[in-house]
Amino acid sequence: xxxxxxxxxxxxNPGGSLRLSCEASGFTFDDYGMHWVRQAPGKGLEWVAVxxxxxxxxxxxxxxxxxFTISRDNGRHSLYLQxxxxxxxxxxxxxxxxxxxxxxxxxxxxxxxxTVIVSS
Amino acid sequence: DIQMTQSPSSLxxxxxxxxxxxxxxxxxISKKLNWYQQRPGxxxxxxxxxxxxxxxxxxxxxxxxxxxxxFTLSISSLQPEDFATYYCQQSYITPSSFGQGTKLEIK
Numbered sequence: 001x002x003x004x005x006x007x008x009x010x011x012x013n014p015g016g017s018l019r020l021s022c023e024a025s026g027f028t029f030d031d032y033g034m035h036w037v038r039q040a041p042g043k044g045l046e047w048v049a050v051x052x053x054x055x056x057x058x059x060x061x062x063x064x065x066x067x068f069t070i071s072r073d074n075g076r077h078s079l080y081l082q083x084x085x086x087x088x089x090x091x092x093x094x095x096x097x098x099x100x101x102x103x104x105x106x107x108x109x110x111x112x113x114x115t116v117i118v119s120s
Numbered sequence: 121d122i123q124m125t126q127s128p129s130s131l132x133x134x135x136x137x138x139x140x141x142x143x144x145x146x147x148x149i150s151k152k153l154n155w156y157q158q159r160p161g162x163x164x165x166x167x168x169x170x171x172x173x174x175x176x177x178x179x180x181x182x183x184x185x186x187x188x189x190x191f192t193l194s195i196s197s198l199q200p201e202d203f204a205t206y207y208c209q210q211s212y213i214t215p216s217s218f219g220q221g222t223k224l225e226i227k
Contacts, residue, residue, distance in 0.1 A: 045218045097164075
């Protein structure tokens with residue numbers, strides 16, 4: 001069964017850091033691009049970042065550039081999002097998602113989401 | 121960056137109705153447009169990719185069309201499980217971006 005399971009969410013103070021993880025199973029992990037997408041409470045979906053299959057190419061939405069780092073460990077079938085200098089507006093459910101191609105196409109498998117709350 | 125705009129933002133319809141949702145891109149994106157369905161408290165689900173290709177397992181009452189800057193998602197005969205929020209997403213260039221969503225409600 002193709003599956004993505006996120007972990008690492010929690011409550012953090014503004015300016016703090018958090019590292020999200022996403023463990024993949026049921027497919028050849030390094031053949032596909034992997035994304036992070038977030039959803040603030042009561043709001044729509046916001047694309048956050050993508051890392052292509054080889055791990056060398058990474059792209060971000062402007063609002064997280066310089067603060068968030070996406071990475072992958074193909075040997076561990078895992079995707080990560082290191083989040084630094086967190087802001088109140090980063091509060092959201094964070095989903096990891098698998099692309100249908102090695103780079104950027106469509107997201108066909110999604111995790112259940114992990115909740116990040118940035119609050120003092 | 122490419123902005124995606126959906127219309128309407130909300131829509132009321134009845135079981136059996138045909139509905140259409142529109143998504144416009146701020147610049148041409150060829151056919152690099154995907155549609156997702158999201159039910160409350162759940163992860164999004166891919167319905168349509170490449171503007172018009174039906175994802176495996178998705179009922180044939182869902183269809184997509186368009187290219188360039190204007191796209192549509194149609195549901196031919198609404199079923200109770202179709203009442204949800206729908207999002208378009210451009211995958212033409214990074215940063216990728218979603219529309220603001222269309223909430224489909226039961227009339």
